[in-house]
Amino acid sequence: MKTPSRMLARLALAVSALLTPVVSSAADSGKPLTIAVVGKATTHSYWKSVEAGARKAGEELNVKIEWQGPLDDSKVADQIAIFNNLATSGIDGMVFAPCDDKALAPHVRTAARRGLPISIIDSPLAARQGRDYINYVSTDxxxxxxxxxxxxxxxxxxxxxxxxxxxxxxxxxxxxxxxxxxxxxxxxxxxxxxxxxxxxxxxxxxxxxxxxxxxxxxxxxxxxxxxxxxxxxxxxxxxxxxxxxxxxxxxxxxxxxxxxxxxxxxxxxxxxxxxxxxxxxxxxQAPFQMGYLGVKSVVAHIKREPVEALVDTGVSVKTKDNK
CATH class of the missing domain: 3.40.50.2300 (Response regulator)
Known part of the structure; x- marks a missing residue:
């Protein structure tokens, strides 16, 4: 039994409708972009799959992937520190799965105001899409x-x-x-x-x-x-x-x-x-797709290409008979 992947909003908006377009110095110079990908944890197989998807997109786009995250989903303070360190490290964009929708929101807003394009994946954020982050890639x-x-x-x-x-x-x-x-x-x-x-x-x-x-x-x-x-x-x-x-x-x-x-x-x-x-x-769920499409979204935004505002990566149901 499978719920097909579907787009919750097929908006295909121009990048200018999401956030003020950002073209990094790396993009201008032709150097490879560096995109940080921050998971809610690093030990679970789920997050290893997110990382694999992000790295696959990085290979295809000639983008350097900086993967980090807290030990597990409960380490909110650790994730805040990781986010802020990366946001000020000179990266060109970020794919981010917030451990806490409210605690991480002000940090994302601050980074967005400084011009950092951020794609939110896996878990929603209590912030405004189109102003504080470029899009949301996740399970419904x-x-x-x-x-x-x-x-x-x-x-x-x-x-x-x-x-x-x-x-x-x-x-x-x-x-x-x-x-x-x-x-x-x-x-x-x-x-x-x-x-x-x-x-x-x-x-x-x-x-x-x-x-x-x-x-x-x-x-x-x-x-x-x-x-x-x-x-x-x-x-x-x-x-x-x-x-x-x-x-x-x-x-x-x-x-x-x-x-x-x-x-x-x-x-x-x-x-x-x-x-x-x-x-x-x-x-x-489809964690590989979340990591993959998150990186694709950030790079497309940097290049002033259209980005879908909301992407549902879908779920399937596994039983002993169909696993």
């Missing part, structure tokens, strides 16, 4: 949350064993992309009427933190050695991996688990979860 996160809920509803079927009880392991409060997925998931379940979220909690942004939260919440629903839940949802790679570890541990203890588990992204650990039946489905 709310629609992806809807897709996760639709998938869970179909997996559970019309007669939930435990009254439609669903557990949601949330990511960090500052992560706008996962908040949108969680909102989309919650709203779609509410429209169905047969399901309800009975427990949810934010985590610290790490796999280990998600596992601790999941173990606690899951434990509240184990009665007579049975997990009395119909569904489990986790909105990104670290939250899904931590939840997988917690659910797998319950199974190994002999707890009967019939809850259907829908996660996000497709790391080696989560694909293992599909194989062993702990994970039932994964909503998979």
């Amino acid at each position: 996160n709310k629609a992806a949350g809807n897709t996760a809920a639709d998938t869970l509803i179909k997996l559970v079927g019309p007669q939930p064993a435990y009254g439609g009880q669903v557990l949601m392991i949330r990511f960090t409060e500052g992560s706008a992309s996962t908040r949108q997925r969680e909102d989309g998931f919650t709203e779609r379940l509410a429209r169905d009427g047969a399901f309800r979220i009975v427990a949810q909690q934010f985590t610290d942004g790490s796999m280990a933190g998600a596992q601790r939260v999941a173990e606690t919440l899951l434990g509240n629903y184990v009665k007579n050695n049975k997990l009395e839940l119909d569904g489990i949802f986790a909105p990104n790679q670290p939250s899904a991996e931590g939840t997988y570890n917690a659910v797998n541990a319950l199974r190994k203890k002999g707890v009967e688990v019939k809850a259907r588990f829908v996660g996000f992204d497709d790391s080696a650990l989560l694909l293992q979860g599909l194989d062993n039946g702990v994970v039932d489905a994964l909503v998979v």
